[in-house]
Amino acid sequence: MPAAERFDVTIVSRTLVRASDPPPGFPTVLAASNLDLILGSFNGYLIVVYPAAPAGLPAVEAAVRAALPAFLSRFFPFAGRIVANDATGVPEIACNNAGAELVVADAGVALAEVDFTDADRSLGNIQVPFQLGLALSLQLVRFACGGFALSWGTNHLLVDGYSLTLLLTAWAELLRTGGISWEPHHDRASLFRPRSPPRCSPSLDAEFV
Numbered sequence: 001m002p003a004a005e006r007f008d009v010t011i012v013s014r015t016l017v018r019a020s021d022p023p024p025g026f027p028t029v030l031a032a033s034n035l036d037l038i039l040g041s042f043n044g045y046l047i048v049v050y051p052a053a054p055a056g057l058p059a060v061e062a063a064v065r066a067a068l069p070a071f072l073s074r075f076f077p078f079a080g081r082i083v084a085n086d087a088t089g090v091p092e093i094a095c096n097n098a099g100a101e102l103v104v105a106d107a108g109v110a111l112a113e114v115d116f117t118d119a120d121r122s123l124g125n126i127q128v129p130f131q132l133g134l135a136l137s138l139q140l141v142r143f144a145c146g147g148f149a150l151s152w153g154t155n156h157l158l159v160d161g162y163s164l165t166l167l168l169t170a171w172a173e174l175l176r177t178g179g180i181s182w183e184p185h186h187d188r189a190s191l192f193r194p195r196s197p198p199r200c201s202p203s204l205d206a207e208f209v
Contacts, residue, residue, distance in 0.1 A: 007109040009125060009141060016099030019079045020069035026076055030093040032157045033188040041082055041091045045127045045153050046164045049111065052146030060148055061104060064140055067175055072100055074180050075167065078136040082155050091157055093135065100136035101153075103128050110145035127151050 053060050072079040080095040105128060107114075116122045126149050130137035137153035152164060159167060170180050 006121070007107055007114070007125060009128065010106045010108065011128065012104045012106060013102075015102050017065070017068045017072065017079075017102050018097050018099045019072035019076055021073040022079075022097050023073065023076055026095055027187075028095055030077055030095060030186060030188075032091055032093070036157050036188065037090065039156055041132065041155055041157050043130065043132060043153060043155055044164075045123075045151050046161075046168060047123050047126055047149055047151045048168065049116075049149045050147060051111070053148075057142050057146055057148060061140060061142075063175060064138070064150070065102065067171070068100065068102060068138065071171060071174055072097075072136075074170070074174075075184055075186075077158060077186055078154065080135050081133045082135060082157055083133065093158065100138060101130060101134055103130075103137060103139040105139065105141045107141050107143045107149075109143060111143050111147040112145065114143075127153065 076097070077093050077095050079097045079100050080093050081098050082091055083094045084090065085092050107126065114122045126139075126141050128137070128139050128141075128151070130153050132155070134153075135155060135158055137151075139149075139151035139153060141149040141151065143149075152168065154164065154167075166184075170182075170184070174180050
């Protein structure tokens with residue numbers, strides 16, 4: 001079957017989903033680390049494409065909707081918003097359970113018609129733009145053949161590429177087993193705090209020069 005020159009993605013619904021069981025005592029604000037701030041605040045995607053599920057697309061959508069509130073309870077910052085600090089203007093994560101975005105959309109073509117060797121025409125067309133302040137936009141894009149794509153749209157202040165793959169691993173474990181076997185550590189500022197007082201050692205020259 002020839003590849004589709006272009007296909008349109010039609011948004012069926014956009015809803016906000018909140019954490020079902022917010023962790024008690026969780027900080028209301030998470031500071032971005034010094035490493036996060038080097039690149040700044042920008043959106044990115046991890047897109048995973050699946051063949052048709054035996055249970056069908058309605059079952060896939062139902063599973064995503066059912067699992068997301070519990071998932072956000074474990075990864076609570078993703079239910080928040082990225083805001084600017086009132087005093088400094090530096091971006092930070094407001095952990096206010098305002099809700100992650102769940103998007104359901106239809107591609108109108110079969111997976112076999114999509115030329116995935118052309119990333120702009122395929123993956124670039126699947127990803128649905130979302131507001132910069134959203135911490136997570138989870139996007140279920142349905143294809144005519146019954147296959148689907150699950151796009152994780154988030155902000156680099158929350159995760160880098162490797163961390164985003166861990167997010168996907170936790171999601172898969174939750175759907176398979178009903179739970180997540182490890183605890184995420186969200187306080188990146190405590191792990192990547194700059195030296196105080198500032199200092200440099202010869203070992204840094206040997207490593208990076």
